[in-house]
Amino acid sequence: MIGSSSWTPARAARIAVSALFFLQGLCFASWTSRIPALQQSLGLNDAGLGSVLFALPIGLMVSIPIAGWLVAQYGSKVCVISGAAAYACILTLLGLTQTPWQLVLGLIFFGFASNITNIAMNTQAVAVEARYGRPVMASFHGYWSLAGFAGAAIGWGMTNLQWAPYRHFACITVMDILTLLLVSRYVLQQDINTDRSRPRFAWPGQVLLMLGLVAFCAAICEGTMDDWSGVYFKKVVIVPPSLVGVGYVAFKGTSAGARLIADVFTAKFGRKHILQACGVLTAGGFMLAICLPYLVTATIGFLLVGAGVSIIVPLVNSAAGRATHLSTGLALATVSTIGNAGFLIGPPLIGFVAQWHGLQVSFFIIALLGGCITVLASRVKT
Template sequence: MAEAPCPGRETAGAATRSGSPRGARAAVGALFFANGAAFSTWAARVPAVTENLGLSAGELAVALIGLSVGALLGLPVAGGLVAQRGSRPVLAGGVAVYLLALPLIGFAPGLIGLTAVLTVFACGNAAVDVAMNAQGVLVERATGRAVLGRLHAMFSLGGIAGALVGGVAAAADIGVRPHFAVAAVALAAVFALAGTRLLPDDPGRERSRLRLALPSAGLWAPGAVVFCALMSEGVMNDWGALYLRDAVGSSAGTAAFGFALFSAGMVVGRLSGDTVHERFGTVRLLQLSGLLGAAGALLTAAAPGPPAALAGFALLGLGLAAVVPAVFRHAAGLDQGRPGPSIAAVSTLGYTGFLAGPPVIGVIAELTGLRAAMLVLLLLLTVLTITAHRLRAPDS
């Protein structure tokens, strides 16, 4: 099984003729930042959207199904389109859908309308996600450097920026409609400017007839690794703060700080993950990540009090941070001419885990208690560490 040469240089000449690889790297970083900012713009104003429509918690949960459906439909379709037409046109179309849907969220007339708009919003996000990761792989091949981890860190930083702006808008009592409209215009400008510096897709590749990017036999191992990683992230996103408050006895402020520590660990791990990958290769990076995350999961589950649990959260963030970028890089190398479909197929498996994690923890917590349920994280990260060996390649 061949891995994406990191660095792979077969597109370097074409990239140099078409533009600066360094400029393309900055442009793709801007894409990741803008994508994170767009999604967190919506996430930060969920309370306001819910209040405006008079939705109950149960009705909001129904509306959020639209995000899941949109992602699960959009990812394989976007992968097929990238294979047929290339990453740049798919990115342009995805951005148009994504940023048109953002302000429409504020105009949704009720539960059904909100669910429909969120489905479209998630479909656009899926197309942007697949296309910008495919561009990230092209940048790696053109520059001869691992950069996907740093690019994913830009997504996290964009999410923080969007959330901060959303918090300021909410505190200033700015309505959702003007907030989302201004954000969409500003982010459209960022996407448009970055789009002028992107690299061309491999000009020598044959047009694919692939319609849906579904997992093939060679993608099940990397898909399983991403499934475990994103399922763990989903658990931390939805249950982390509650675990600190109810199982460990933390205050509400400490519980919120715990999630901030987890997020900070993710950013630090993504910024440093590329360097580790270049030195040790994919398999060792994933095994190290899994062991670090497993240590964090064990510390979190066994923590006698808040300090140990907070340390566990930080270790979990560090351990999970570099997994998805590393596996995307590996999956892209399985089909050198068409990285988008492989990324989309692996993303679909991973997103399934992201959605499955929180309800699984809820069921187990109901039966055994939340502290015991969090041991699922230890199991997931152990499986991740073991499965990483199946991704071994000559340069790993």
């Protein structure tokens, strides 16, 4: 196949970067699939587990400015290969932890390695997209979503086989390292926006701030679905226990599907119009689930939310990597900093409002933020 006329450097790089996104998603899904087993082995109650899990976003947030500088200084190829290898190795270490404090420390480093890899591979994706001359960014994130399904399925199988988490994670690590060795030669050596005259640190400017706010709204909406969709189906839709996860599955399904086909629509209609449509779909999906909290209508609403919110971050990353005076790595780090704040703020915001006014009021606030995506997208250059 390598000798085929269809095998071009751009195509090889696209396949390699797709593999990197898949490996990243597989590692993360493998970790999340074995959280219950680690909770049991470490003797953590729900409150203790929640406190331990907060170490992961701490690692993510601490690493953001460092990741942007590393990618700008050494290039995304070095950072993505070393970061992905470290991420996979730390995964195995998480399975070997014997105390909660060991797990906390491991998760901080896990988040740190994750974000370096994330910034670097998105920088690679921006460069591949530039070589193609058309939108391809969303498809990379689609492979991350597909890896989530694969990782969850493997985790379910390993649990049924009663494999200890460290054995499960070690298998994923070996597969990850072997794949990295295979694809590393095809990863792009040269990033775009690498002019040494570009500042390494600077005020991001209006364009990146607006894109960051779009990512912030999307992160809160997505985080709400990840953390509260099952609770909403249980307490508001009031379904049997066997159907509590239906809304979340619907959300994840359309998230993966939308990412795999979004590039076609982006090429036809442009990033700005697609971002505006995503805001409408996200807000409309939440409103449908709020106003008609029944199994069928709430499921359809969550399907719409998945289709809308899933491709916002890929589109924002694509725009940020090009429309800036900063290097691509720092631009992506800036947007990620603002966007990731949404993941930190969203869950407690939902819980606080729900405690006093109910989940439907909480979801209404999130629907308004979905609508803000449309307004913000109309004001930003993409």
